[in-house]
Ligand code: NCD
Ligand code: ZN
């Protein structure tokens with residue numbers, strides 16, 4: 001007996017669009033096309049498209065430690081509304097996820113509160129390689145080469161060499177601390193947010209990427225550079241093209257440029273900073289060429305009060321997990337992307353990079369994690385408020401066409417037309433060895 005049949009949809013599969021039904025049995029995709037069998041539940045999806053649920057490789061849900069900004073419940077509710085069915089949470093919480101004890105504490109929090117599936121990264125510190133080596137079931141290790149929110153900066157390359165010897169998936173925030181420090185001195189006293197792109201210059205990003213890619217090559221390590229922001233980095237990546245070296249960019253670097261500082265000030269203060277339109281175009285090109293494989297959000301909420309402080313005091317980071325799919329779907333409606341591209345960048349590729357078991361594709365046998373979207377639904381970002389606790393978005397007021405309307409996780413309808421099934425809890429993902 002089939003648990004749920006989604007009927008009359010257009011289904012985005014790895015081999016193309018299929019018009020028909022999607023049958024779900026025991027939480028897994030059972031059949032795509034024509035489903036004639038008897039079923040327990042049925043849902044008509046005429047006029048709607050079914051994508052594999054988005055997998056966001058980079059979120060900060062601030063739990064434990066910063067409940068005023070976000071917690072795992074609110075962050076994951078925002079994800080569910082946005083058609084994001086799995087999130088990977090970063091270690092710059094309080095306590096930071098640097099030890100097995102802290103990892104287990106976060107696991108309990110996420111299991112108790114999360115409305116979507118999740119995976120966890122451990123953070124790299126000067127002295128925690130032993131803990132990293134002994135940890136089980138982590139997505140990988142997050143390393144901060146430049147200072148940002150939290151206190152997890154590691155500049156010592158010897159530590160990176162030892163980390164690479166462990167053979168884990170390493171996801172890197174690549175900005176050169178030395179360059180940032182120099183520029184901070186140079187621009188001290190300037191309280192205009194646009195100075196952020198000068199302090200954290202393209203050179204800062206490029207230098208760090210160059211350094212880490214050289215080291216990755218030496219150790220044949222699996223290194224993923226997150227939130228690429230400049231053309232210089234894309235070109236550096238091209239030189240090192242290898243299956244082991246991968247990268248993503250965020251929606252804010254794809255849709256915003258440094259021109260946004262004038263209008264939104266610290267509400268678009270983010271690390272790495274916003275860049276020029278040429279840089280933005282280079283990211284799009286890099287994605288299309290496969291140099292970058294994934295789009296992430298780097299969902300990094302801070303309170304309005306924190307952002308309303310002067311530039312030098314306001315923390316960096318913007319929320320994004322609710323707007324990942326709406327932004328990309330708007331681009332599909334403009335003919336700049338296909339739905340298959342969206343499935344690749346937000347689900348299939350992240351699942352492959354992180355070696356997640358059973359997710360990332362609409363194919364028989366895979367988990368039924370799905371984002372059902374209405375490509376003709378038009379809405380203004382923020383018109384119905386936000387699910388993220390911070391309560392704002394760098395895209396507030398943007399009119400977008402193409403929105404997730406139903407989110408399914410392992411066959412369960414978790415969110416439908418603005419209603420969250422508050423009882424459902426996601427699970428921690430597992431990995432191929
Ligand atoms: C992130 C945060 O606030 O946690 N901030 C940001 O500007 N991106 C940290 C990070 O990813 O650098
Ligand atoms: Zn970062």
Ligand code: ZN
Nearest residue numbers: 058090298300
């Ligand atoms: Zn981040």
